Amino acid sequence: MLRSLILAASRSPRISRLIETAPISRDVVRRFVAGTATEDALRCTRELVDQGLRVTLDYLGEDTLRPEQATATAEEYVRLLGELDEAGLSPAAEVSVKLSALGQVFDEEMAAEHARAICGAAAAAGTTVTLDMEDHTTTDSTLEILAKLRQDYPRTGAVLQAYLRRTEADCRELAIEGSRVRLCKGAYKEPESVAFQSKLDVDKSYVRSLNILMSGRGYPMIATHDPRLIAIGEDRAKWFRRQAGEFEFQMLYGVRPEEQRRLAADGYQVRVYVPYGTEWYGYLMRRLAERPANVVFFARAVTSKK
Numbered sequence: 234m235l236r237s238l239i240l241a242a243s244r245s246p247r248i249s250r251l252i253e254t255a256p257i258s259r260d261v262v263r264r265f266v267a268g269t270a271t272e273d274a275l276r277c278t279r280e281l282v283d284q285g286l287r288v289t290l291d292y293l294g295e296d297t298l299r300p301e302q303a304t305a306t307a308e309e310y311v312r313l314l315g316e317l318d319e320a321g322l323s324p325a326a327e328v329s330v331k332l333s334a335l336g337q338v339f340d341e342e343m344a345a346e347h348a349r350a351i352c353g354a355a356a357a358a359g360t361t362v363t364l365d366m367e368d369h370t371t372t373d374s375t376l377e378i379l380a381k382l383r384q385d386y387p388r389t390g391a392v393l394q395a396y397l398r399r400t401e402a403d404c405r406e407l408a409i410e411g412s413r414v415r416l417c418k419g420a421y422k423e424p425e426s427v428a429f430q431s432k433l434d435v436d437k438s439y440v441r442s443l444n445i446l447m448s449g450r451g452y453p454m455i456a457t458h459d460p461r462l463i464a465i466g467e468d469r470a471k472w473f474r475r476q477a478g479e480f481e482f483q484m485l486y487g488v489r490p491e492e493q494r495r496l497a498a499d500g501y502q503v504r505v506y507v508p509y510g511t512e513w514y515g516y517l518m519r520r521l522a523e524r525p526a527n528v529v530f531f532a533r534a535v536t537s538k539k
């Protein structure tokens with residue numbers, strides 16, 4: 234119920250304006266977001282890399298409706314990749330890209346061309362791109378664009394969402410040589426016709442999908458904070474004899490940082506998803522929807538005078 238309300242609010246321009254202009258202390262946003270500028274992204278990446286972690290950077294923004302905004306987003310990614318390279322932070326850092334931020338909603342071809350330019354910049358910097366997955370109406374389009382990009386940039390990564398009923402089949406398609414697949418639970422409000430609704434069904438789907446990816450020939454990226462699923466991931470690595478370099482765990486910046494360091498200290502590859510930029514609203518609302526404790530933390534900060 235609370236989750237549905239928050240996810241509905243995440244799509245409301247009125248509530249967005251209200252929250253964006255509320256006197257929120259910098260600390261709330263800073264807990265989940267590296268900062269607003271490219272240098273914040275670089276500083277945060279350096280700190281995480283120094284702790285033995287890897288990074289995927291997300292320049293915040295989604296559902297872009299203006300071509301010039303899509304172009305500006307693509308240009309920021311290209312600039313960021315150049316700076317990561319110069320700072321010696323690639324290949325430890327890659328980028329995560331939302332096609333909707335590149336104009337997928339109104340011009341799929343343009344979005345694909347922008348994504349291609351970002352993949353080119355990533356390849357020049359010796360690193361990779363992962364295409365984030367958004368709501369289910371974009372899944373086919375995103376996977377089609379991914380397939381085209383992979384012809385020239387075979388290490389371009391996909392994201393599959395365990396809550397979608399189709400995901401096991403998509404895992405089978407993508408568990409192939411060289412294919413990087415991030416498996417997550419899924420963060421959008423989806424109808425029952427396409428998505429499992431209960432936590433138990435989503436978790437069971439996650440494990441079935443994980444089994445397909447871990448027993449396949451690609452490179453699985455296990456994106457979850459769920460202790461049970463992380464333990465199952467560790468177990469499957471042993472079961473399918475995957476070495477540390479043959480899969481990785483992924484978590485969001487600001488969520489379970491001790492667990493991120495614990496896994497890295499145990500010899501696993503761990504990548505932290507680090508968002509930055511001024512368009513933090515939709516991202517932050519999805520994080521709040523995932524965990525009631527975050528809502529309390531957020532509400533306290535919004536109402537606090539500090």
Ligand SMILES: Cc1cc2nc3c(=O)[nH]c(=O)nc-3n(C[C@H](O)[C@H](O)[C@H](O)COP(=O)(O)OP(=O)(O)OC[C@H]3O[C@@H](n4cnc5c(N)ncnc54)[C@H](O)[C@@H]3O)c2cc1C
Pocket residue numbers: 364365366367392394415417418419420421456457458459460483484485487488489505506523524
């Ligand atoms: C690297 C990464 C990339 C992602 N990319 C996408 C994407 O492209 N598309 C998409 O739809 N979604 C994406 N997501 C979001 C994902 O779909 C989930 O919404 C999100 O990860 C929450 O699910 P969970 O697996 O952590 O499990 P949840 O069911 O949210 O949490 C399970 C358990 O994890 C623990 N936990 C969770 N949060 C916390 C916390 N803050 N502190 C302490 N314990 C906690 C608790 O024990 C909780 O019971 C991504 C997630 C990650 C980690």
